[in-house]
Amino acid sequence: MTGETRGAMPGETAPRMVEAFAHAAGSAAVRVPGGAAGWVGTLTHIHIAPAASYEMEAVSEAVCVAGRGIEGDRYFLGTGTYSPKPDVREVTLIEQEALDALNRNDPPLQEGPLRLLPGDHRRNLTVRGVPLNHLVGRRFRVGAVILRGGRLNFPCRYLEELLGMPVYLPLYNRSGLNCGIESGGVIRPGDAIALLD
Amino acid sequence: MTARLIMKLRVADAVATTPEVLHLGLVHPARPELPAWTAGAHVDLRLPDGRVRQYSLCGDPADRGRYEIAIKREEAGRGGSAWAHDTLAPGAFAHVSAPRNNFPLDPDARRHLLVAGGIGVTPLLAMARALSASGAEYAFHLCAPSPEQAPLLAAVRTVCGPRLSCWFGSEGRRFDPDALGPAEPGTHVYACGPQRLMDAVQSGLVARGWPVERVHSEHFAPLRDESFVPEPFEARIASTGQVLHVPADRSLLDVLRSAGFDLPSSCELGVCGSCECGYRDGTVIHRDAVLPHAKRRSRMMPCVSRARDAVTLDL
Numbered sequence: 001m002t003g004e005t006r007g008a009m010p011g012e013t014a015p016r017m018v019e020a021f022a023h024a025a026g027s028a029a030v031r032v033p034g035g036a037a038g039w040v041g042t043l044t045h046i047h048i049a050p051a052a053s054y055e056m057e058a059v060s061e062a063v064c065v066a067g068r069g070i071e072g073d074r075y076f077l078g079t080g081t082y083s084p085k086p087d088v089r090e091v092t093l094i095e096q097e098a099l100d101a102l103n104r105n106d107p108p109l110q111e112g113p114l115r116l117l118p119g120d121h122r123r124n125l126t127v128r129g130v131p132l133n134h135l136v137g138r139r140f141r142v143g144a145v146i147l148r149g150g151r152l153n154f155p156c157r158y159l160e161e162l163l164g165m166p167v168y169l170p171l172y173n174r175s176g177l178n179c180g181i182e183s184g185g186v187i188r189p190g191d192a193i194a195l196l197d
Numbered sequence: 198m199t200a201r202l203i204m205k206l207r208v209a210d211a212v213a214t215t216p217e218v219l220h221l222g223l224v225h226p227a228r229p230e231l232p233a234w235t236a237g238a239h240v241d242l243r244l245p246d247g248r249v250r251q252y253s254l255c256g257d258p259a260d261r262g263r264y265e266i267a268i269k270r271e272e273a274g275r276g277g278s279a280w281a282h283d284t285l286a287p288g289a290f291a292h293v294s295a296p297r298n299n300f301p302l303d304p305d306a307r308r309h310l311l312v313a314g315g316i317g318v319t320p321l322l323a324m325a326r327a328l329s330a331s332g333a334e335y336a337f338h339l340c341a342p343s344p345e346q347a348p349l350l351a352a353v354r355t356v357c358g359p360r361l362s363c364w365f366g367s368e369g370r371r372f373d374p375d376a377l378g379p380a381e382p383g384t385h386v387y388a389c390g391p392q393r394l395m396d397a398v399q400s401g402l403v404a405r406g407w408p409v410e411r412v413h414s415e416h417f418a419p420l421r422d423e424s425f426v427p428e429p430f431e432a433r434i435a436s437t438g439q440v441l442h443v444p445a446d447r448s449l450l451d452v453l454r455s456a457g458f459d460l461p462s463s464c465e466l467g468v469c470g471s472c473e474c475g476y477r478d479g480t481v482i483h484r485d486a487v488l489p490h491a492k493r494r495s496r497m498m499p500c501v502s503r504a505r506d507a508v509t510l511d512l
Contacts, residue, residue: 053200054205054292055202158200162202
């Protein structure tokens with residue numbers, strides 16, 4: 001259970017941000033050649049929320065701080081709820097293509113199409129043309145900011161409850177990517193996204 | 198308990214419905230539709246200092262474009278209502294949760310009797326709107342010191358028409374539960390208001406032979422039981438076998454929190470229903486004012502309720 005879950009379980013310590021590449025998924029993937037290359041994607045939306053459960057707000061630019069997150073966002077402020085498993089969660093991304101698929105009722109794991117607007121999904125960055133599942137353990141650029149892909153995000157029951165929509169199954173394995181910020185800066189919708197290595 | 202989205206809503210209008218009660222219309226600054234709700238539901242209003250207050254929705258459940266609440270200024274209260282009255286002018290923003298319903302209309306009822314006292318009119322006005330829209334059979338009893346001190350009176354009159362009976366102290370009319378008549382099959386009573394009125398309705402109707410499950414009420418304040426002496430007990434966690442000691446001077450919710458169980462919570466007075474959790478065995482001492490009788494065998498509110506000796510929680 002990752003995604004936005006409710007706090008730490010008994011016996012486990014509070015969430016701790018770790019180096020994206022030190023995560024088991026990232027460290028294994030970084031040594032493996034291959035994956036989609038040659039693509040150029042676009043940042044379409046930026047959303048932040050001040051704390052857990054608060055509705056996401058769209059912003060026209062955002063300051064990314066290396067090792068922390070987006071200024072004003074819950075991950076930056078340490079006021080979010082998330083899995084206590086070691087993970088990097090400074091910025092989260094999701095593909096617009098995944099949202100489009102839900103809107104087409106693909107796969108039909110629920111009663112009908114699910115219309116999820118950017119921001120409903122509670123990820124920070126909505127992107128188009130970016131193969132996020134290929135970016136585990138990779139470095140890539142969003143405008144002037146350099147991100148490192150940590151492990152894949154997963155939908156969770158908490159998200160379903162907040163949205164009142166059954167997104168858990170249809171978003172499985174396309175719920176986006178958790179990233180660390182290697183080099184900070186200002187990003188804006190429209191910024192190009194490209195693979196570094 | 199489910200997680201609820203907290204939205205930043207704009208005050209579209211703020212009107213004094215009585216000298217003490219502010220009637221607010223809230224809209225989303227970007228979305229045309231707010232989360233759906235049913236009559237009897239409330240929202241949480243987040244105060245700037247992090248405190249939370251519950252207010253029943255009094256608008257039309259069929260209107261997804263706005264939420265309406267009415268807030269009575271409680272000078273002797275804890276400051277929430279005074280903040281709202283002083284701050285929530287048109288154009289201001291407020292953090293408001295998605296609605297939750299602890300006080301729903303019974304879907305199997307054939308006839309509904311609504312009893313409102315003072316600001317307790319809010320959930321019942323929404324019920325009257327829903328019942329009118331569906332053509333259901335109902336009657337509305339409104340109790341207040343005077344017409345001038347009856348919040349939302351004009352709206353209640355418009356919605357209920359001849360189904361409304363007013364009980365104004367200034368006119369020498371005091372509500373008597375006998376006005377509701379005998380407990381006819383399929384008739385349910387819903388009451389919301391000051392404790393004195395609630396006690397009169399609850400105990401009066403049960404004494405007149407009404408089944409307790411057909412008398413529904415919503416409380417604003419915790420139940421008063423000054424004679425209750427809390428005793429220590431053990432709480433066992435079903436999933437892990439962990440046993441937690443709950444001392445007499447701490448709540449079960451507090452002990453669970455210290456052990457890392459991050460249950461949602463809001464009022465911590467036993468009225469909002471946020472921290473509801475399941476239990477499997479043990480004798481639970483229910484001290485909340487929100488859990489329906491039918492659910493008390495398996496659910497409890499750990500903020501105020503306790504157990505005799507031990508309880509096994511579904512966590």
